[in-house]
Amino acid sequence: MRASQINHGLDFMRDAFNEASKLWWRFFDWLAVVEWRQLFLTWFLAVVFCIILNMPEPAFWYVLISFGVKVLAGGKRRAELVAKEATMQANVATLERRLMEAQMAALQAQVEPHFLFNTLALIGQLIETDPQEAARVHAHLIEYLRSTLPQMRARDGGTLGKQVELSKAYLSIMQARMKDRLGVRFEVPDFLGSAPFPPMMLQTLIENSIKHGLEPKIAGGTVTVRAYVDGATLHVEVCDDGIGIDPHADDGIGLANIRERLQLLYGANAELVIHTPPAGGACALIKLPYKMMETA
């Protein structure tokens, strides 16, 4: 009986001690991060309150202890807390980036089955009527697949020149299918060929132009790819004179993917701008930082 009473008593003491130390450390943390201005305010209130109650000692001790703690240990503790928060934020950022990388890997493998089947059908037809044209389209298709399937993507694909080359392969295939309904114009100066440019972005913009702008238009139209440097920014623009953008049409996974990747690669220094020129159609412009090549 007595032993258990003692045990109860000890338990209570332990709990009370735990509570008190928890409270003390919370007070300590609060002191460490609280602004001096706010601390002065609490001192003032404590002093006024205690003077009204006519017992100034607690206020005196409060002021003394909190001042001492803040001066002696506050800096260290505050640094600890800040570091802890930064670590947490860094963890979240890393996680988010990993998630995004995984999403990107999944998204990059986007060869449309429609495109593939139609092109194969075209090649099958051309083999009989125009074998040379069949061989040409076939070569373009291989080049296109090499760039599009992630597991086959060449390591050196990250220059504007390479991306333009691959886009030309895709556009040649589409021209073989759409004939004179599709016009193509490239205005990319040679010196920009070596400029770094992320893979599959130009490709996505051109595919969008054809799929949403020109294919649905009976008369067809022209895709224009333009690149130029303005100050320290590389501009790469894909314009079409198609049916324009329906404000109620989903912008699709392709554009969202480009935006995410630009954000990941260049942060706030890059952007994707979509606009519709007064004459109609749609333009998509990628702006990213351009460094003068280390001309050796």
Place this chain on the structure above:
Amino acid sequence: MLTLGTKPLTAMIADDEAPMRDLLRARLAAVWPELRIVAEAANGVEAVALGEQHQPDIAFLDIRMPGLNGIEAARRLYQRSHIVFATAYDQYALDAFEQGALDYLLKPVSAERLATTCARVRSRMKTPFPTQPDIGQQLAKLTSLLEHKGQEKPKTGYLRWIQAQVGASLRMVSTREVLFFQSDEKYTRVQTASAEFLIRKTLKELAEELDPDEFWRIHRSTLVRVDAIGEVARDLRGRHMLRLRGHPFELEVSRNHTYLFQQM
């Protein structure tokens, strides 16, 4: 041989890709030499016009065509012409064709397959119209199938692009880029991560047109992107302030919208 003694059957070919029309014409000449090709159309609108003009016995229609797609064209033509669809890849449509016993061709058209289809069409042509029972209904069903396939989100009709005048051109801002909308006297301010635009559309109009799962109204004058919401905390004056994830904006949540953030 079935058409011997009567006038030869006529056909129309509709496909937006010229090489595909060439192939089908060449194949038809080989497997069904008596068939007369009276018209070739390069899009759906042309197909309907030429179909009405020539009234061919058979219409070969590609499914994906600009203007009108093949199924929409078929809905206008099926009462006068027997319809044969052609497609390179449309699994959903192929299933529907099989179920509805509609005639179709897979591109590129092989000679054997075309011969089978032609034999079937010929035997159907022996019986007078209507040769294809309730085809109208089936086509209506196919149209709705075509409209809804390929969209992961069944939700359509919500505003997805904000149009903002910038200089001479119209900037198209995807709603995915927008962090929040805030009414600002005469205009509505559209805030993205990197820029802000002023548009004339009112917040009330926006609230009606935007996807209510994409943007929440948190204040009489504020619509915020749900994905961008970081946390909601009370400030010293007891107001609920909403912080955006990764962006230095603070937005006030009005009292009658705080219920959105309870139990979070």
